Amino acid sequence: MKKFEVTVLGANAALPQVGRSTSAQVLNYNENLFLIDCGEGTQLRLDQCKIKRNRISHVFISHLHGDHVYGLPGLLTSYNHFSRSKKLTLVGVSGLQEFVQSVLKISSGYLDYELEIREVPNDTTTLVFESEHLQIFAFPLVHRVPTVGYLFKEKQSYNINPAAIERYSLSIEEMQNIRFGTSIIRDGIELPLQDLTLSIHEPRSYAYMSDTIYSEGYADFLYGLTTLYHESTYLEDLVDKAIERGHSTAKQAAKFAKLINAKRLLLGHFSSRYDKRQVFREEAKEFFEESIIVKDGKTYFI
Numbered sequence: 225m226k227k228f229e230v231t232v233l234g235a236n237a238a239l240p241q242v243g244r245s246t247s248a249q250v251l252n253y254n255e256n257l258f259l260i261d262c263g264e265g266t267q268l269r270l271d272q273c274k275i276k277r278n279r280i281s282h283v284f285i286s287h288l289h290g291d292h293v294y295g296l297p298g299l300l301t302s303y304n305h306f307s308r309s310k311k312l313t314l315v316g317v318s319g320l321q322e323f324v325q326s327v328l329k330i331s332s333g334y335l336d337y338e339l340e341i342r343e344v345p346n347d348t349t350t351l352v353f354e355s356e357h358l359q360i361f362a363f364p365l366v367h368r369v370p371t372v373g374y375l376f377k378e379k380q381s382y383n384i385n386p387a388a389i390e391r392y393s394l395s396i397e398e399m400q401n402i403r404f405g406t407s408i409i410r411d412g413i414e415l416p417l418q419d420l421t422l423s424i425h426e427p428r429s430y431a432y433m434s435d436t437i438y439s440e441g442y443a444d445f446l447y448g449l450t451t452l453y454h455e456s457t458y459l460e461d462l463v464d465k466a467i468e469r470g471h472s473t474a475k476q477a478a479k480f481a482k483l484i485n486a487k488r489l490l491l492g493h494f495s496s497r498y499d500k501r502q503v504f505r506e507e508a509k510e511f512f513e514e515s516i517i518v519k520d521g522k523t524y525f526i
């Protein structure tokens with residue numbers, strides 16, 4: 225099974241504190257690294273977690289509030305000191321290009337490498353990355369400013385049973401088709417896929433939803449998700465404040481995980497008004513047992 229894991233660099237809302245950084249995560253799929261959000265201090269967190277920044281190929285930004293993006297200009301210009309030669313792709317909502325260009329212009333910054341900035345709509349889903357085994361989609365969230373979440377979805381693929389190659393005299397083209405689950409017809413009869421392939425695992429998926437109010441709008445799109453990261457800035461006693469500020473409570477995050485039949489929920493984006501994060505789990509687990517509070521610097525399997 226290919227590596228599919230996420231390292232949380234920071235999960236504090238609004239501002240950094242000692243030992244609590246603002247939003248950033250590194251998703252590792254089969255040794256391909258993707259950065260999700262880039263709060264202040266992300267470079268230090270990468271160093272502390274021993275993640276080489278040059279290995280990151282894409283940066284996915286949810287929205288342009290400072291606690292999700294103020295680490296980005298520093299990261300981009302630091303690459304000049306790390307002899308980055310390969311292209312970096314930034315994906316985010318409208319305004320990302322202007323944000324990056326304005327900072328670079330005012331501070332006379334320059335980049336020694338190719339930077340592609342792709343802005344996506346925040347009212348529909350967009351396929352933003354595709355490889356042989358993985359698809360990444362941006363999808364709308366509901367917040368005070370244009371915001372998108374990201375879905376990392378493993379493609380279903382099959383390993384061919386070596387015994388079937390000889391038994392059915394499979395051609396190279398047929399083997400290629402079987403790997404992606406396309407049926408093979410012989411004499412008008414479809415060969416059963418289970419005879420042609422070895423046992424496989426369910427495709428895994430991960431969604432990042434921060435920042436957002438509780439919204440069921442894309443529940444169908446995310447149904448059956450393996451691991452959900454959902455913001456829980458507040459507890460339920462401040463639900464009115466959560467709605468007013470475009471955020472969610474731990475209870476709402478848990479309700480959404482249950483609604484989409486997720487296997488596990490990672491809770492994050494905690495308000496600094498709470499000293500102990502355990503209270504978020506206590507509230508969430510009443511509605512969704514597999515609720516986990518993320519810890520800065522910890523890696524979670526998808």
Ligand SMILES: [Zn+2]
Binds near residue numbers: 287289367435
């Ligand atoms: Zn925000």
